[in-house]
Amino acid sequence: MAVLNEEQTMLRDMAREWVQNEQPITAFRAVRDAGTAEGYDRDAYRTVAEMGWTGVIVPEAHGGSQFGYLSAGLVMEELGRNLVASPLGATTAAAGALALGGSEAQQAAWLPRLAGGEVVGTLAVDEGPHHDPDKVEATAARDGDGYVLNGTKSFVPEGDSAHLFLVLARADGERAFFLVPGDAAAITRARRKMADGRSHAEVRFEGVRLPADAKLGGEALVDPVLDRARSLVAAEMLGMAGQAFETTVDYLKTRVQFGQPIGAFQALQHRAAKMFAEIELMRSAVEAALEAIDAGRSDLAETASLAKAVANETLNLVSREMVQLHGGVGMTDEYDAGLYLKRARVLENQWGSAGFHRDRFAKLNGY
Amino acid sequence: MASAAAIRDDQDLDSFRAEVREWLEANFPASLRGKDNAMATIEGPAQPSADELAWQRAIGEKGWGVPTWPKQYGGGGLGRAEARVLGEEMARIGAHNPIGGMGVMMFGPTLLEYGTEAQKQQHIPPICRGEIRWCQGYSEPNAGSDLAALQCRAEDRGDHFLVNGQKTWTSGGQWADWCFALVRTDTTRKHEGISFLLIDMKSPGVEVKPIRLISGQSPFAETFFTDVQVPKENLVGPLNGGWSIGKRLLQHERSSLSGGSSSTRPRGAEDRSLGELAKHYLGADAEGRVSDGELRAKIARHEMEARAFSLTLRRAALEVRGNQGPSAATSIMKNVGAKVTQDRAELAIEVMGMNGLGWEGEGFSDKELATTRQWLWGKAVSIYGGSTEIQNNIVAKRILGLPDPKPGAA
Incomplete structure (x- = not known):
């Protein structure tokens, strides 16, 4: 665990307490089984905002606490532990983009509302089943003193409920994020029901007219925005891996077969010990990425790819082992193992597979 | 040099093959070509069509749904070689065997071995006709x-x-x-x-x-x-005295489960190879190589393991037929089969990305949705019928002769 200051310790403890007391996995199950398109509990999100977690990376001048990404990661980790269905991750990533590249007027218009929890924001990047920001074909064409946006974004997280999109598109010979309010008439959303029971949507932008300042920076901003999103999702995955592991170890201690807890079998002990080691590595990698953002370090790209690749591999292992080590009951919907497994694979795909990030890591290191 | 007896056998098999073709021609409804009922054990029995009912009745009466079971209880009474010919001829025209389930795979063989005459007369014929689940x-x-x-x-x-x-x-x-x-x-x-x-x-x-x-x-x-x-x-x-009978039945279960993927393939599931799927979902370079080099290597590694597994299945069958006794390789079938099945499913959803994680509704093809379900269902393969861990214990103890950690442990 990173060395936390007093504020961060308090924040983490608060988040942990709230998730453990108010957001057991049955809360996620209730959201899943309700089957609404928006896919989260509004009351719970209001509470998240009241506790200030929607503003952790937002500058104080715009209603946030400006604690930074390590702090935001602490909250995401705790939410991840119990699979809390919340648009906090997507909204924080969107706020991060605005805080990095938004004009003073845009920041003043949107950041307080994102920080206040009134507005759900999200990044709309990919156009196919795999994360590939180089392959973006959406275009923002110059039109008078503004732009006209055309394109289709797939599997946009919280795409059904988002009030604000940050859309990656090609414009002026480069890629850039565009600030697009969700109530524009030329936007259509199509829900995508996925295995994780959360909100995802295909979002079409058909001739959306945007002012000139809708363009946030340009090419130079693309990777920093995505690396923030990658680091945040890796933090959520860290919480999932930690809880999936602890639940599994508890089961090894309590499930009795052959007259003893199955955790007495050395073959299973070694698998638990291996997972423990992998999760420790995962924590270091994830915290390093969040700290790199806060410190403004120039090796963020490499560090974020490290974090996401390690997070993917580790959560993949832990979620697979969670099912197998639970045996038959791990296959049932009644137990939680399947919920972690399904959410794990969706997040492994979000913002880049392990292969994508290994390739990027190698490129960044010149081989 | 083939012996005279082998040549005669071949001629007999040729005439049997002709008989099979003629019978299939007369009895297998063309509308059922290429259809199977592999998912019936997972999704429950579907309402059979008139053709399906007719086909089940025909093959049930003939006893060819359980070709090697004794004729006196409604089986086909065929030898191994004839049964293989029947299997080949059915595969050739895309005819599935509607007589299946646990009665055929596990219970029937066990009852034939241990049951009384009255029990066999009561229970085996309805299994042969596919009437009792x-x-x-x-x-x-x-x-x-x-x-x-x-x-x-x-x-x-x-x-x-x-x-x-x-x-x-x-x-x-x-x-x-x-x-x-x-x-x-x-x-x-x-x-x-x-x-x-x-x-x-x-x-x-x-x-x-x-x-x-x-x-x-x-x-x-x-x-x-x-x-x-x-x-x-x-x-x-x-x-x-039920434990030894129960264990014998589990051997039937494990041998039928090691086939893995084919017995759990959902209706409408993806039948393209992983390589073809990867080209579709990820693209390929000018020479046809999957554009994601790492995934390409993972697919090749998996395909090689799957190939080695099928070669092992074949070798084990040949060794049995060659009267070398049961092959030591049979002890690894369940675990390797489970691994191959699960690796394939994980690779399939990895290749498909978010499209391989759909649950229901718009935006996903039927094959994509079946792939998600198949991946999740496949997690059971290493748990049921003796988990991978239990199978490894059996190999360690019975095959390798390794000692127990302490009395009473597996």
């Missing part, structure tokens, strides 16, 4: 890998047994007509206190609750027995 009553909540810890009681009440207790993972329990169960008939001994009992699922006191799986399907159930009366003649083998 059997389910397995083995596992209990506290008796999974440690199956011999089972507690479901069958008390001797003179002319009948009185059964009380709970079974779980009753495959197809909600659709089954009969259940073959392991029950406790002596509480003072562990393995030697277990009997093999046949229970009519329509008996008063039998209650079945489907179990919802992570894949959304409910192929299994919890089965509760409350004061269920079972006639004495439904005991198979000696009283308290």
Whole structure:
């Protein structure tokens, strides 16, 4: 665990307490089984905002606490532990983009509302089943003193409920994020029901007219925005891996077969010990990425790819082992193992597979 | 140089092949070409069409759904070589075998071995005709890998047994007509206190609750027995002698499960190779190489393992046929088969990305949705029928002769 200051310790403890007391996995199950398109509990999100977690990376001048990404990661980790269905991750990533590249007027218009929890924001990047920001074909064409946006974004997280999109598109010979309010008439959303029971949507932008300042920076901003999103999702995955592991170890201690807890079998002990080691590595990698953002370090790209690749591999292992080590009951919907497994694979795909990030890591290191 | 006897056999097989072709021509409805019922065990029996019913009746009467079972009980009475010819001819025209399920794969062979004449006359013919569905009553909540810890009681009440207790993972329990169960008939001994009992699922006191799986399907159930009366003649083998019969049946289960992927392939599932899928979802370079080099290497590694597995299946079959005795390789089939099946499913969803994680509704093809469910369902393969861990224990103990860590451990 990173060395936390007093504020961060308090924040983490608060988040942990709230998730453990108010957001057991049955809360996620209730959201899943309700089957609404928006896919989260509004009351719970209001509470998240009241506790200030929607503003952790937002500058104080715009209603946030400006604690930074390590702090935001602490909250995401705790939410991840119990699979809390919340648009906090997507909204924080969107706020991060605005805080990095938004004009003073845009920041003043949107950041307080994102920080206040009134507005759900999200990044709309990919156009196919795999994360590939180089392959973006959406275009923002110059039109008078503004732009006209055309394109289709797939599997946009919280795409059904988002009030604000940050859309990656090609414009002026480069890629850039565009600030697009969700109530524009030329936007259509199509829900995508996925295995994780959360909100995802295909979002079409058909001739959306945007002012000139809708363009946030340009090419130079693309990777920093995505690396923030990658680091945040890796933090959520860290919480999932930690809880999936602890639940599994508890089961090894309590499930009795052959007259003893199955955790007495050395073959299973070694698998638990291996997972423990992998999760420790995962924590270091994830915290390093969040700290790199806060410190403004120039090796963020490499560090974020490290974090996401390690997070993917580790959560993949832990979620697979969670099912197998639970045996038959791990296959049932009644137990939680399947919920972690399904959410794990969706997040492994979000913002880049392990292969994508290994390739990027190698490129960044010149081989 | 082929012997005269082998040549004669070949001629006999040729004439048998001709007979099979003629019979299939006359009896297999062309509308069923390429259709199979592989998912019936997972999704439950579908309402059969008129052609499906006719085909089931025809092959059931002929006994060719269970080609090697004795003719006197409704089987085909064929030798291995003839059965292989029948299989080849059916595959050639895309004819599936509608006679299946646990009765064929597990219970039938066991009853033929251990049952009384009356039990065989009663139960085998309806299995041959596909009329009766059997389910397995083995596992209990506290008796999974440690199956011999089972507690479901069958008390001797003179002319009948009185059964009380709970079974779980009753495959197809909600659709089954009969259940073959392991029950406790002596509480003072562990393995030697277990009997093999046949229970009519329509008996008063039998209650079945489907179990919802992570894949959304409910192929299994919890089965509760409350004061269920079972006639004495439904005991198979000696009283308290059920454990060895039950284990023999598990061997049938494991050998039929090691085929893995084909028996759990959902209707409408993806039948393209992983390489073809990867080209579709990820693109390829000018020379046809999958553009994601790492994924390409992973697919090749998997395909090589799958190939080595199928070569091993073939070698084991040849060794048996060559009278070299059962191959040592058979002990690894369940685990390697499970791994190959699960690796393939994980690779399929990895290749498809978010499209491989759809649950239902718009935006996904039927094949994509089937791939998600197949991936989740496949997680059971390394758990059921003796988990991977239990299989490894068996290899370590029985094949390698490694000692136990302490008395009573697996």
